[in-house]
Amino acid sequence: MNIQEVTRKKKFLIAYMTLGYPTPDAFMEYSDILKSSGADILELGIPPKIAIYDGTSIRLSYWRVREQGIDRDTMLEIAESVSATKILLCYLNTAGRLAEFIHSVAKTGASGALIPDLGMVGPAALEEYTKACDAVRLETLFFANYNYPDSTIKIMASYNPAFIYIGLSSITGEVAYIEPVKSITRARGLIGGIPLAAGFGIRDSSYAKTLASMVDGIVVGSELVNIIEENVATVAKRKVSDFVMSLRSVLEDTS
Numbered sequence: 001m002n003i004q005e006v007t008r009k010k011k012f013l014i015a016y017m018t019l020g021y022p023t024p025d026a027f028m029e030y031s032d033i034l035k036s037s038g039a040d041i042l043e044l045g046i047p048p049k050i051a052i053y054d055g056t057s058i059r060l061s062y063w064r065v066r067e068q069g070i071d072r073d074t075m076l077e078i079a080e081s082v083s084a085t086k087i088l089l090c091y092l093n094t095a096g097r098l099a100e101f102i103h104s105v106a107k108t109g110a111s112g113a114l115i116p117d118l119g120m121v122g123p124a125a126l127e128e129y130t131k132a133c134d135a136v137r138l139e140t141l142f143f144a145n146y147n148y149p150d151s152t153i154k155i156m157a158s159y160n161p162a163f164i165y166i167g168l169s170s171i172t173g174e175v176a177y178i179e180p181v182k183s184i185t186r187a188r189g190l191i192g193g194i195p196l197a198a199g200f201g202i203r204d205s206s207y208a209k210t211l212a213s214m215v216d217g218i219v220v221g222s223e224l225v226n227i228i229e230e231n232v233a234t235v236a237k238r239k240v241s242d243f244v245m246s247l248r249s250v251l252e253d254t255s
Contacts (some may be wrong), residue, residue, distance in 0.1 A: 015039035016221030038248025048091035055173035173222030
């Protein structure tokens with residue numbers, strides 16, 4: 001199933017995991033758990049050289065992967081093994097030549113590539129990314145932090161992406177200190193009917209419910225790392241499943 005088939009039909013849940021975290025074998029188990037528990041899209045991350053938007057938990061997952069000596073080529077091989085509707089996340093500062101990277105994403109069977117710092121470069125980068133995606137038939141997806149200029153978000157929307165993902169805080173894992181309603185209302189006014197996802201700081205179903213009433217999808221990642229780090233493996237797997245199912249239930253209740 002492609003991304004637009006998901007995002008334009010129902011409230012959707014995106015679950016983030018760093019490729020190879022906590023170990024390659026465990027990563028594959030968690031990927032299956034996320035999918036079976038209700039995640040519509042798996043967002044699979046490649047650790048960046050500079051983690052611009054990532055908080056402590058996601059940075060820890062990067063460190064765990066690097067400590068095991070897992071390189072990018074191995075991560076792409078792991079991504080190829082994941083049977084799910086999936087997208088790959090990689091910062092522009094790590095991707096290298098954009099067209100070549102987009103081609104490598106397509107080879108994994110992913111439906112799209114999400115590049116968080118793309119919008120910081122400007123319109124030329126957005127156009128180059130879109131052309132690269134079109135060349136290999138990947139769907140376009142954009143990330144915009146809550147403080148991005150109106151003009152940048154409007155340009156993103158003009159490409160009719162599968163979704164635009166707005167970060168509600170400065171870094172992942174942190175609850176927004178600017179009222180989320182304001183950020184979401186502003187983004188909605190700029191992008192019109194393009195599916196809008198929101199994330200950063202979703203730690204429980206209560207906060208997810210607040211967001212789900214205003215957006216088309218939610219994104220969770222840091223809390224998954226927290227659960228894995230704070231529990232033995234058998235307990236962590238159950239808690240990850242329970243957490244994802246609780247978010248899926250929230251989305252269904254607000255559909």
